Structures are given as structure tokens and as C-alpha cells.
Amino acid sequence: MSEPAVARVDACTIALVGRPNSGKSSLYNQLTGGNAHVGNYPGITVDVLEGAVDLPSGTRAVVADLPGLYSVEATVARDTDEGVARGFLDRLREGTAERGGEPGRFIVVQVIDPTRLALGLRLTRELAAAKLPLLVALTHEDVLASEGHEVDVARLESEIGAPVVLVCARRADSKDALLAAVDDRLRDRDPPEPRASFDPAALARDVVRDVAASDATRRRRRLTERVDAVLLHAVLGPLLFVGLMALVFAAVFLVADPMTSAFDALVGLARTGLGRALGEGLVASFLADGVLAGAGTVLAFMPQIVILTVALELLEASGYLARGAFLVDRLLRVLGLSGRSFLPLLMGHACAIPAISATRVVRDPRERLTTILVLPLMTCSARLPTYALVLAAFFSGHSALFRACLFVGLYFSGIFAALIASFVLRRTATKGKSLPLVLEMPSYRVPQASVVARKAYRTARRFLRDVGTTIVIASAVLWTLLSIPMPGAERAPDAPAIESSVAATIGRTIEPVTRPAGFDWRIDVGLIGSFGARELMVATMGVVYGVEGAEDEPAPLADKLREAKRPDGTPLYGVRTGLALLAFFVLACQCMSTVAAIRRETSSWRWPAFVLGYTYALGYAAAVLVYQLGGVLGLE
Numbered sequence: 001m002s003e004p005a006v007a008r009v010d011a012c013t014i015a016l017v018g019r020p021n022s023g024k025s026s027l028y029n030q031l032t033g034g035n036a037h038v039g040n041y042p043g044i045t046v047d048v049l050e051g052a053v054d055l056p057s058g059t060r061a062v063v064a065d066l067p068g069l070y071s072v073e074a075t076v077a078r079d080t081d082e083g084v085a086r087g088f089l090d091r092l093r094e095g096t097a098e099r100g101g102e103p104g105r106f107i108v109v110q111v112i113d114p115t116r117l118a119l120g121l122r123l124t125r126e127l128a129a130a131k132l133p134l135l136v137a138l139t140h141e142d143v144l145a146s147e148g149h150e151v152d153v154a155r156l157e158s159e160i161g162a163p164v165v166l167v168c169a170r171r172a173d174s175k176d177a178l179l180a181a182v183d184d185r186l187r188d189r190d191p192p193e194p195r196a197s198f199d200p201a202a203l204a205r206d207v208v209r210d211v212a213a214s215d216a217t218r219r220r221r222r223l224t225e226r227v228d229a230v231l232l233h234a235v236l237g238p239l240l241f242v243g244l245m246a247l248v249f250a251a252v253f254l255v256a257d258p259m260t261s262a263f264d265a266l267v268g269l270a271r272t273g274l275g276r277a278l279g280e281g282l283v284a285s286f287l288a289d290g291v292l293a294g295a296g297t298v299l300a301f302m303p304q305i306v307i308l309t310v311a312l313e314l315l316e317a318s319g320y321l322a323r324g325a326f327l328v329d330r331l332l333r334v335l336g337l338s339g340r341s342f343l344p345l346l347m348g349h350a351c352a353i354p355a356i357s358a359t360r361v362v363r364d365p366r367e368r369l370t371t372i373l374v375l376p377l378m379t380c381s382a383r384l385p386t387y388a389l390v391l392a393a394f395f396s397g398h399s400a401l402f403r404a405c406l407f408v409g410l411y412f413s414g415i416f417a418a419l420i421a422s423f424v425l426r427r428t429a430t431k432g433k434s435l436p437l438v439l440e441m442p443s444y445r446v447p448q449a450s451v452v453a454r455k456a457y458r459t460a461r462r463f464l465r466d467v468g469t470t471i472v473i474a475s476a477v478l479w480t481l482l483s484i485p486m487p488g489a490e491r492a493p494d495a496p497a498i499e500s501s502v503a504a505t506i507g508r509t510i511e512p513v514t515r516p517a518g519f520d521w522r523i524d525v526g527l528i529g530s531f532g533a534r535e536l537m538v539a540t541m542g543v544v545y546g547v548e549g550a551e552d553e554p555a556p557l558a559d560k561l562r563e564a565k566r567p568d569g570t571p572l573y574g575v576r577t578g579l580a581l582l583a584f585f586v587l588a589c590q591c592m593s594t595v596a597a598i599r600r601e602t603s604s605w606r607w608p609a610f611v612l613g614y615t616y617a618l619g620y621a622a623a624v625l626v627y628q629l630g631g632v633l634g635l636e
Contacts, residue, residue, distance in 0.1 A: 294475025336426025394578025
């Protein structure tokens with residue numbers, strides 16, 4: 001649950017709005033001293049940071065740092081960054097955004113990067129047309145001066161009909177100047193109404209004057225031009241971008257894996273200690289293997305999510321992320337997506353959970369939904385243990401080169417399936433006109449460590465709060481299915497207890513349906529267990545066949561699968577079964593964490609149900625096709 005919103009009886013609200021990379025978050029940190037709380041707004045999945053400040057008149061105010069906003073007129077999804085910002089402004093305008101629901105005074109402070117004044121003034125014109133009480137804060141004053149420019153503040157105020165303050169987020173006196181301007185605007189009984197009749201491009205040209213640029217600025221401009229000539233090159237640019245992204249995600253795994261192992265060790269110690277304290281029994285097993293195992297799954301994702309967040313924040317704040325989206329936009333347009341979707345799709349190869357959260361950068365609501373719906377098809381790292389088990393069990397007689405090519409083919413099959421699915425969805429379930437890609441090439445800047453650290457902290461807390469609880473609950477339910485005996489079920493004296501479980505009963509019930517794909521009830525039970533996490537397929541099959549530690553050493557389980565026989569002595573599984581199982585795993589959404597993340601981002605169970613439905617249907621159809629075709633070709 002979010003921390004309580006700050007000061008529910010405050011007299012006014014200061015809403016900071018602005019385009020991404022405008023310097024808004026830095027200004028917020030300066031105004032509030034980094035004393036941020038996440039506003040508790042039901043139904044909102046994107047953080048709105050709040051901090052209390054005192055105005056010069058003594059009035060207590062709440063500063064709300066809204067997500068990046070390009071427009072208040074274009075159609076966007078309400079649960080995107082931009083949609084949340086616009087919804088907040090709507091509630092302010094309706095007099096319901098004050099905590100407690102009582103009407104109160106408010107002011108909208110639009111933060112503009114004056115080095116890109118024309119772009120910022122487009123939003124100013126829309127805010128003025130919406131008749132919002134407006135004050136404009138021009139940030140990056142130091143950058144503007146170093147580039148040899150200055151702004152005619154008085155003329156800009158006159159043209160837009162709203163106060164304008166020139167500030168520098170890194171300078172202490174900027175806070176006092178801005179708060180004084182806000183106080184004056186709030187105390188004005190007859191404030192002028194902002195005008196929406198100006199031309200942003202013409203006004204920007206009129207109010208920005210050129211002065212002598214420093215030698216350092218000229219050198220920086222030349223360096224930027226030379227760097228962009230390489231990074232934005234039509235051929236070399238995309239290759240460098242993809243290569244850099246691959247290095248980023250490789251580095252993430254190198255850093256996250258030791259931390260994940262440490263969390264696993266801590267959870268293992270906790271489970272051992274719990275077993276010693278409570279002994280053996282269903283209660284101890286439920287707490288250790290159900291609740292604590294679910295918590296371990298949550299902690300296993302945490303390092304990846306935090307490190308990926310830091311990496312992406314660094315890329316975005318440095319100015320490179322926008323350039324990467326521009327480079328791949330033309331290719332993705334063919335599939336109904338844009339360059340903004342590339343990064344979430346690439347992140348999906350590491351983990352779908354942070355990738356689904358990263359879709360908030362996609363402004364087009366239909367494109368964002370499409371990206372969310374196809375992300376489960378990307379080959380994430382959790383599929384690898386199952387792939388390794390199947391390759392070892394069913395393809396041990398083939399060469400290492402054959403198995404390596406098959407492994408690579410599985411990766412590309414996931415990518416191909418996601419691209420085809422996006423192409424189909426954009427013409428069916430998410431059909432509609434796409435918004436154009438709106439990008440600005442920000443200046444290369446050094447990211448602020450404090451801003452990046454706070455973003456990583458908020459992401460981790462949000463994951464624990466919104467996704468972690470769902471994972472723990474689902475883990476407990478899965479434990480129940482795999483561990484509780486089915487009333488009336490019988491099993492052989494030496495058979496594992498799982499054979500009489502609820503899951504085994506379900507597996508036997510659906511076996512006639514899965515038999516055309518080469519699956520028996522044992523594989524069905526493994527598939528049920530893998531819904532907790534894809535890698536649990538190996539551990540669950542190990543329990544079914546009485547192999548301890550199969551998740552750490554799959555070779556004995558692979559031997560068991562190869563040696564399994566039917567009553568007539570023929571092999572129970574063969575190459576056809578292995579291929580069918582791989583085809584199913586490439587397509588089916590076998591991950592409760594992914595379902596929880598989709599539920600959170602779409603604020604509905606409709607779309608998680610849709611994902612489960614279409615991916616399982618595709619996975620089953622592909623498995624049946626592969627198994628039956630293998631029989632026609634004479635495979636075992």
C-alpha cells in the first residue's frame with residue numbers, strides 16, 4: 001500500500017508538469033528537498049510524487065511531480081505516464097484533487113527547457129486553452145547561457161499571459177524565486193487569463209536572443225554533431241544501438257545473478273529454519289514451500305528489475321534512448337508498433353515484468369496494449385532451464401551443434417511469434433489509427449545520481465506492493481494443488497505423494513486433451529507447476545519422478561524421462577514429445593508473475609485472461625501440429 005498522501009488539509013496544490021527531459025524532476029527535488037511520498041490515488045498505477053513546502057506567505061502547499069506530458073489534447077491511455085498526468089489535471093480542474101475531496105486552490109507550474117522553447121510552448125498553448133491557472137518555469141538557465149542564448153522573459157510573459165520565472169535546478173536561490181512567484185500568483189485576486197492564440201515556433205524565435213557562445217559550448221556542439229553523425233547513421237546507428245542494448249542486458253545479468261543467488265540462499269535458510277521449528281507436516285510445508293517460496297520468487301526478480309530501471313534511466317537521462325527509438329521506428333511501423341516499443345520488447349528477453357512496466361513510455365494506447373499483449377512471447381531467461389532439460393532428455397543423441405542451433409532457433413521463434421502476433425493484433429483486437437512518433441533529440445547530459453536512485457527505489461517498492469502480493473498468493477494456491485491429496489484418490493505404496501494430489505487429478509482429467517500433443521498426466525502436472533514460474537517445470541517433474549534437486553542438476557531427471565516406459569515396454573517419451581513441449585513453451589504464457597504485471601498495467605482482468613487464452617491456444621495448436629507432423633515424418 002502507498003504511503004499516505006501528504007497533508008490532507010493543505011490549502012493549495014502545486015502541479016509540476018512538463019515534457020520528458022525538461023528538468024522537472026530535478027526542480028521538484030530542489031523544491032521539496034527530496035522529501036517525496038507517493039500519492040495514494042485509487043486506480044492509478046503510475047507514481048505521482050508529492051512533497052510539502054511552505055510558501056513565503058506561510059501557506060502550506062503540496063508539490064505534485066506529475067509524469068512527463070506532451071499534450072493534454074491527444075488521445076492516450078489513462079494508465080500511461082501521460083494519461084495519469086492529464087487525469088490529475090482534470091481532477092484539479094474539477095476541484096476534487098485535494099486530499100479529502102474538498103475543493104481547493106491550485107496552480108499548474110509548467111517546466112520548460114528553454115533550449116527547446118518552441119516544443120514546450122506547444123503544451124503551454126494547450127494548458128492555456130484548458131483555462132488552467134498557469135505559471136511557466138524555464139529551467140536549464142545555465143545551459144541556455146553557455147550556449148550563447150538568453151530569453152526575453154518580460155516579452156514571453158506578455159505574449160502568453162502568464163508569469164514566467166527563469167531558474168536553474170542546480171542553484172539554491174531558484175527555489176525561493178519560484179515559490180515567491182507561485183505565492184504571488186495564488187494571492188492575485190484577479191489574475192490575467194493565459195492566452196492560447198500565439199504561434200509557439202514564431203514566439204520562440206522572437207523571445208530567444210543570441211549572444212556570444214563560449215568556446216567550451218562551441219566545442220561541445222561540435223562533439224555532439226560528430227557523435228550524432230555516428231549514432232544516427234542509417235546503417236551503423238541501428239547496429240550500434242542493438243549492440244549497446246545487448247551489452248546493457250548482459251551486464252544486468254552479470255550484476256543481478258549474484259544478488260539473486262544471495263536472496264535464494266536467505267530464503268533457503270528461512271525455509272530450513274521454519275522446517276526445524278515446525279517439523280514436518282502440511283502447515284510447515286505450506287509456509288515453507290508455498291508462502292516463502294512465493295516470496296523467494298519475488299526477491300529473485302528484484303535485482304533484475306532494479307538494475308534494469310537504473311540502466312534505462314541512465315540511457316534516457318543521457319539523451320541516447322530517444323535516438324535509439326528513432327533508429328528502429330521505421331522497421332516496427334510495418335508491424336503496427338513504433339520505436340518506443342522496441343525497448344520493452346528487448347527487455348522481455350531478460351524478464352517480462354520490468355518490460356511490461358516499461359511500456360509506459362509508449363504514448364499510443366493501442367500500441368502500448370499491443371506491446372503488453374505480445375511481450376509474453378519473447379524468450380525470457382526463465383524458459384532456459386526447461387529448454388536445457390528437454391534438450392538433455394530428448395536430444396542427447398544429437399550433436400552439440402544441432403542442439404545449439406535448436407536452442408538459437410527457440411529464441412528466434414519467440415521473436416518471430418511476437419512480431420506476427422503484433423501484426424495480427426493491430427488489425428483485430430487493438431485495431432485503430434496509430435499516433436505518430438513524437439520524439440525530441442535532447443542534449444547529451446550527465447544523469448543526476450539522486451534522481452536515478454529514487455526512481456529505482458520507487459520501482460522496487462511498487463513491484464513489491466502490486467506484483468509481489470499476487471505472486472505470493474498464486475504460489476500458495478499452486479502449493480495447494482500440488483501438495484493436498486485429492487479426496488478419494490489412491491496411489492501405489494512407493495509412489496510419490498504428488499500422484500494423489502489435486503494437480504495430478506487435474507492432469508489425468510485433461511490427459512485426453514493433451515495426448516495429441518504427446519503429453520501424459522505427468523507432463524500436465526509439470527505444466528501446472530510451471531505456472532508459478534517457467535523454471536519450476538523442472539522441479540515439478542523432479543518431484544513426479546522422485547528426483548531430488550532436479551532444478552540444480554537436471555541430468556538424473558533427463559535419464560528418468562528417457563527411460564520411462566509404457567505398459568507395453570515402448571518409450572513413454574521421444575523426440576516428438578520433446579519438440580512438442582518446446583513448441584508449447586515458446587508460445588504459452590507459463591508465468592503467474594507476468595499475468596500479475598499485465599493485470600496491474602491494464603487495471604483489468606480482461607487482458608490477462610486474453611493473453612492466457614490466446615497464448616495457450618497457440619501453444620497447444622503448435623504442440624499438436626509438431627507432434628503429429630513428427631509422426632508423419634517417422635520420428636520417434
